[in-house]
Amino acid sequence: MEVGLTPGDLDRFQRSLERCLADATFASRFYARFLLANEEIAEKFANTDLKTQGTVLKRSLYLVMRAAHGLEDGLDHLERIAESHSHRKLAIPAHHYGIWLDTLILVMRETEPAYEDGLEELWRAVFQPCIDRMVGASGS
Numbered sequence: 001m002e003v004g005l006t007p008g009d010l011d012r013f014q015r016s017l018e019r020c021l022a023d024a025t026f027a028s029r030f031y032a033r034f035l036l037a038n039e040e041i042a043e044k045f046a047n048t049d050l051k052t053q054g055t056v057l058k059r060s061l062y063l064v065m066r067a068a069h070g071l072e073d074g075l076d077h078l079e080r081i082a083e084s085h086s087h088r089k090l091a092i093p094a095h096h097y098g099i100w101l102d103t104l105i106l107v108m109r110e111t112e113p114a115y116e117d118g119l120e121e122l123w124r125a126v127f128q129p130c131i132d133r134m135v136g137a138s139g140s
């Protein structure tokens, strides 16, 4: 998976991600907004314990970052979540991923204590190829 980012970009992204995740409310605010975004999304999470899901999101964001670095454990993780989100299992439609990323960016912008120009574009550049990979794997 090619993300076209320099090691400097990835380092800047990692420091931003860590500042956001240092805020204990980051994940719960993400899910609160994501579930409110549309009814179909709320239905997907109807049987989910959102307290545990917060830890899942945090771990997952780190692993996506490792995938963006091209590291094996991150890429393996991405393969697994691509499969679990595909039409064969969770059946997440492609348009939900845009909402997922827009929500993540919104919560990042309100959380990031050192927000500056270019950070939103950087976060998008890290996550978009991962999303393309997941949507591509869905086969729907």
Ligand code: HEM
Binding pocket: 040, 041, 044, 045, 047, 048, 049, 056, 060, 061, 064, 080, 081, 084, 085, 090, 092, 096, 097, 100, 130, 131, 134
């Ligand atoms: C790049 C974007 C995303 C990442 C990295 C991600 C990551 C994960 C991970 C790691 C899990 C738990 C393990 C697994 O089931 O594989 C999970 C579960 C889940 N995700 Fe995602 N996800 C993403 C996008 C989405 C979107 C767009 C939806 C749309 C509704 C969604 C809905 C769910 C649901 C319903 C679960 C199951 C929760 C449960 O176990 O009850 N995810 N996600």
